[in-house]
Amino acid sequence: MSKTIANKNTRAIFITATDTDAGKTYVARVLVNALVKQNKRVAVYKPISAGCEQVNGQLINEDALALTTLANCQQPIAEVNPIAFLEPIAPHIAANKQGSAITIADIERGYNKLAQRNADVIITEGAGGWRLPLGNNVFLSEFAANKQMDVILVVNMKLGCLNHAMLTYQAILADGLNCIGWVANCQSDMDYLTDNINELKTMITAPCLGVLAFDPDINNAEKHIQSALLEL
Numbered sequence: 022m023s024k025t026i027a028n029k030n031t032r033a034i035f036i037t038a039t040d041t042d043a044g045k046t047y048v049a050r051v052l053v054n055a056l057v058k059q060n061k062r063v064a065v066y067k068p069i070s071a072g073c074e075q076v077n078g079q080l081i082n083e084d085a086l087a088l089t090t091l092a093n094c095q096q097p098i099a100e101v102n103p104i105a106f107l108e109p110i111a112p113h114i115a116a117n118k119q120g121s122a123i124t125i126a127d128i129e130r131g132y133n134k135l136a137q138r139n140a141d142v143i144i145t146e147g148a149g150g151w152r153l154p155l156g157n158n159v160f161l162s163e164f165a166a167n168k169q170m171d172v173i174l175v176v177n178m179k180l181g182c183l184n185h186a187m188l189t190y191q192a193i194l195a196d197g198l199n200c201i202g203w204v205a206n207c208q209s210d211m212d213y214l215t216d217n218i219n220e221l222k223t224m225i226t227a228p229c230l231g232v233l234a235f236d237p238d239i240n241n242a243e244k245h246i247q248s249a250l251l252e253l
Contacts, residue, residue: 030141031140031141031142031143032141032142032143032171033142033143033145033168033169033170033171034052034142034143034144034145034170034171034172034173034201035145035147035165035168035170035171035172035173036048036049036052036144036145036146036147036172036173036175037147037150037151037162037165037172037173037174037175037189037193038147038149038150038151038174038175038176038177038189038206039150039174039175039176039177039182039185039186039189040149040150040177040185041148041149041150042177043150043175043176043177043206044175044177044204044206044208044233045084045146045147045175046084046087046088046146047206047208047233047235047239047242048173048175048204048206048233049065049088049144049146050087050088050091050239051233051239051242051243051246052144052173052246053065053088053091053092053144054091054239054240054243055243055246056141056142056144057091057092057093061141061142062093062094062138062139062140062141062142063091063092063093063094063140063141063142063143063144064092064094064096064135064138064140064142064143064144065088065089065091065092065096065101065143065144065145065146066101066131066132066135066143066144066145066146067082067084067085067088067101067102067145067146067148068102068103068104068128068131068132068145068148068161068164069102069104069105069112069123069128069148069153069161070082070084070085070102070104070105070106070112070148071105071106071108071109071110071111071112071115071148072106072107072108072109073105073106073107075107079098079099080105080106080107081098081105082102082105084146085098085101085102085105086098088101088144088146089101089102092144094135094138094140096135096138100131100134100135103127103131104123104127104128104131106119111149111154112148112153112155113154113155113156116156117156122155122156122157123155123156124155124159125155125159125163125164125167128161128164129164129167129168132145132164132168145165145170147161147162147165148161149161150185150189151189151192151193152192162192162193162196165196165198166196166197166198169197169198170198171198171199171200171201172193172198172199172200172201173200173201173202173203173204173230174186174189174190174193174200174202174203174204174225174227175203175204175206176203176204176205176206176221177206177208178205178206178207178208178209178211178214178217178218179209179211180211180212182217182221183217183220183221183224186203186221186224186225187224187225190203190225190227200225200227201227201228201230202227202228202229202230203221203225203227203228203229203230204229204230204231204232204233204246205218205221205229205231205232205233206233207232207233207234208234208235218232230246231245231246232245233245233246
């Protein structure tokens with residue numbers, strides 16, 4: 022399938038991570054905020070979420086809402102996050118409990134609706150890690166591969182991250198996609214953090230796009246992201 026939607030110059034980027042709660046949304050927010058400040062039209066897509074609140078009869082995911090608030094293509098949250106589940110459990114299990122299924126076709130249908138937004142950049146945030154199962158031996162990574170998206174890998178810097186990062190990076194490449202870089206997300210204390218980051222820099226051939234520690238002011242976080250990422 023085509024890498025772009027309606028605007029042939031649209032940049033399509035998929036943000037994945039080494040595991041769940043690794044900082045995908047935080048990195049996505051920093052990136053969206055920076056691109057909007059460059060006067061680029063930025064649309065966001067978080068096709069699947071699990072862990073929502075009922076607000077006026079609608080399931081609202083906190084991460085999807087954060088992205089919706091920052092983007093500037095006037096998207097309703099239902100467009101940003103079309104597949105949402107109340108419980109914070111594996112999405113395919115949540116779907117099965119409801120007697121439904123998640124399909125790549127459903128995800129692509131939601132993505133194709135973004136065509137009317139005529140965005141310069143579409144930032145898609147995955148769920149969980151790269152091989153998030155959708156059920157029936159289908160994985161969310163197949164969606165990114167079908168659309169031939171560029172991929173940013175967020176590495177949750179903690180014990181075990183070297184193995185997780187390399188397995189994820191190798192899987193992205195094996196799927197025929199371009200990993201344009203990775204981000205070291207340092208939200209918890211890690212012994213020998215610098216040593217581990219330096220080791221990842223030797224193991225992963227894609228560039229390190231930034232080293233982030235959590236800062237509630239995402240404008241400050243931009244200072245720790247390489248200019249190459251902000252100039253997409």
